[in-house]
Amino acid sequence: MLPLNNELPLSMYEAKKTLNTLGMEYEKIHACPNDCILYRNELKDATSCPTCGTSRWKLDGTGTKKRKGLPAKVMWYFPPIPRFRRLFQSPKIAKDLIWHAQEREFDEPRNLRLAISADGVECYDVHRQEVFTLRVVLLWTINDFPAYGNLSGCVVKGYFACPICGEDTFSHRLKHGKKNSYTGHRIFLPCNHPFRKQKKAFNGKQEFSSPPQPLSGEEILRKIDVISNSWGKNKNSRGKLNVNTTNCWKKKSIFFDLEYWKYLHVCHSLDVMHIEKNVCESIIGTLLNIPGKTKDGLNSRLDLLEMGLRCELGPRFESNRTYLPPACYTLSKVEKRVFCQTLSQLKVPEGYCSNMRNLVSMEDLKLYGLKSHDYHTLTQQLLPMSLRSLLPKHVRHAICRLSFFFNALCSKVVDVSALDKLQNDLVVTLCLLENYFPHSFFDIMLHLTVHLVREVRLCGPVYLRWMYPFERFMKVLKGYVRNRNRPEGCIVEWYIVEEAIEFCTEYLSNVDAIGILISANIDQKVGAPIPGGQVVTIDSNLWLHAHHYVLENTTIVQPYIE
Ligand SMILES: [Zn+2]
Ligand SMILES: [Zn+2]
Known part of the structure; x- marks a missing residue:
């Protein structure tokens, strides 16, 4: 059954015994x-x-x-220190861990910069064959927004929901929507921008204040040093003391125990994956008017009326029904059908996104069961494309501008000189959206986009910091659960085994792992056919046509045609 010189352990007991000596505790x-x-x-x-x-x-x-x-x-x-030690046991990984210091001077190139911290520990480096003291630095944490609040100890809802704007968060309570709305992005515009003088298009006032400055770690520490933490779910004893001292902080984050933590510019990084998903979800929900997802509705129109803005959109109460006049972002039924049809008939390269046809319901004109990555592809490319010829031009442009922003933000190569323009364009986009969409549309997620460029500037490209890899790993871990009564136990045991096996294949670098499929797409020059395709025989004439078509659309051939 197995290739030559490979042996299976005779019993489960023997297999476990071998693994126990290799596994981590x-x-x-x-x-x-x-x-x-x-x-x-x-x-x-x-x-x-x-x-x-x-x-x-x-x-x-x-x-x-x-x-x-x-x-x-x-x-x-899972104690991390033995795992760090093990990283240096494999010659290949030990070498990879110091690649960044190959041509530069570092105090100790092997120091790890990651998401956990420890004091110096003794390690043995097989690549350089020596013992050294390993130190680890925690650079930042990556979480979705509620967890961001837990880890950083700041408030993530209500009037001071933005952890970067802090006490200067621009927000007001919507009386009918019973939610806070985060508008007022004009404060991020240059001070002479014409939008700042307009009244009617925005909230009825002119706006000349300057943007809030993010607090440094040391300033934050000074503010929260007075808070005494109390742990646990028991709410009675909690928070009473803190109300008077600070509005934005509910506890002192344990990370401040790290000496260098207060000197970091960005302690917790905002997760672009979740922000992009939530923003896209509310745009699509509002455009298609999906109940539960839409940010438009009777209450948001009443709020507009309450503020004395865009009164023509106010609800009209007729004998026994309420009528909401269509706004500039409302899609008619025909337009909704065009939008859904474009998405469902889309043909994309394999692996680009899930099959859109399964996500679009042509009967209800809604999208169902979209995952974060589907929202990612929608925002990045598909949304501007499927909105072509729909909506009034100015609304469409504003949405496309937001798409282009996310596309530029997520690029793998960051052009630092273009970041200023990116940020300015985004602020204008947000102001345009404020012009067209009701205030209830502006939840905290849409506001957080205004701080994303800052984090790219300080922390580097987005794709190294977002949550896709972690979310994918969560799915792997979920797959480990065989006994639903003991999910944690299953995950832990399976993970330990997997870890040991991975270490063996890595450590014994001259052997090939058996039983692992070679990835289908990486080495093949010819791509895989579209599933569900049919084989047909064609005559030579049609073959020539097809051949000609391919040649005409190939980049290398272009110069010869001209
Ligand atoms: Zn903010
Ligand atoms: Zn307790």
Whole structure:
């Protein structure tokens, strides 16, 4: 069954024994079910939580008796230090880890710059055959927006939802929509821009204030040093002390324990993947008027009326029904059909995006089940294309400008000299959108786009910092779950095995792994055929036509035609 010189272990026991010596360890740490504490260090032997009094052990069916030995909540901990050590055990990886210092001077090129921190640890480098002290630096964290709030300790909703604008966040409460709206992007315009003097198109006022300046780490630390953290889900004891001292911060982030943390320009990076997805979702939801997704509706029209803006859009109440006049962004039924048809009939290269035909419902004229990456392709290219000839020209242009912004932002090569223009163009785009769309359209996600260029400038290209790789890995981990009653255990055990095997193939670099499929597309010069294609026999005339067509559309042939 196996190629020559490959042997299978005789029993499960033997296989596990071999793997155990190779595998990395993990720890199970018991935790309070309300997230107050971890049972470690001085609390190692405690039986109940000192903060909220909940038992450490699971209660039995009746909810009275404690079953000792069965923890109520477990945290699985993978110690990172042995894993860093192992990185330097493979000659190839050890070499790759210092590529950046090949032609430059570094204090210690092997220092890792990643997402966790540790003190110096002793490591052995097989590439250079020596022992050295490894240090690790935490550069920034990458999370979606709610988790951003948890890690950084700042508020991510309400009046001060933008962590970068902080207390200067431009926001107002919509009375009927019962949400906060984040408009006012004119403050980011140059001070003599004509938009700043206009009243009616925006919120009825002129705007001459200057943009808020992001606080530095040291300033933030000074503000939040007064906060005393309290952990756990128990809300009663929490937050009362903090209300008076600061509006934007709910706790002091543990990362400030790192000495250098306050000197970082960007501690937490905004995730472009989620922002792009949410923005695209609300654009499409509003254009197609999908219930639940649309940002337009009776309440948003009432809010406009309340502010005395665009009164012609106000709802009209007739005998027993309410009529919302169409706005400039409303697609008629015919237009919706054209939009959906364009998307569903689209033919794209293999692997470019999921099959759009399965996502578009021509009956309801809606899009269903789109994943983050589908929204990515929509924003990057498909949306401007499928909107051609739909909508009034100025609205279409504003949406396309937003698409072009995301496209330029996500490019793999960043032209630093073009960043200023990119940012200015985006601010104008946001102002244009403010002109056309109702205030309820401007959620925090749309506002966060205004800070993305800053992070590109400080942290580099977006594709190195967004969450796609992590989300994909989540899917891999999900696949490890075989027993639905014990998902964590399945993931942990499988991951440890996978890690050990990966290390072996990496470490024994002269062997080929068996049983791993070679990727279908990388080395093949000829692409794979479109699934569902048919083989037909054609006559020589048609063949010549096809041949001619290919030649005429090939770049190398172009000079000869001219
Ligand atoms: Zn507790
Ligand atoms: Zn902001």
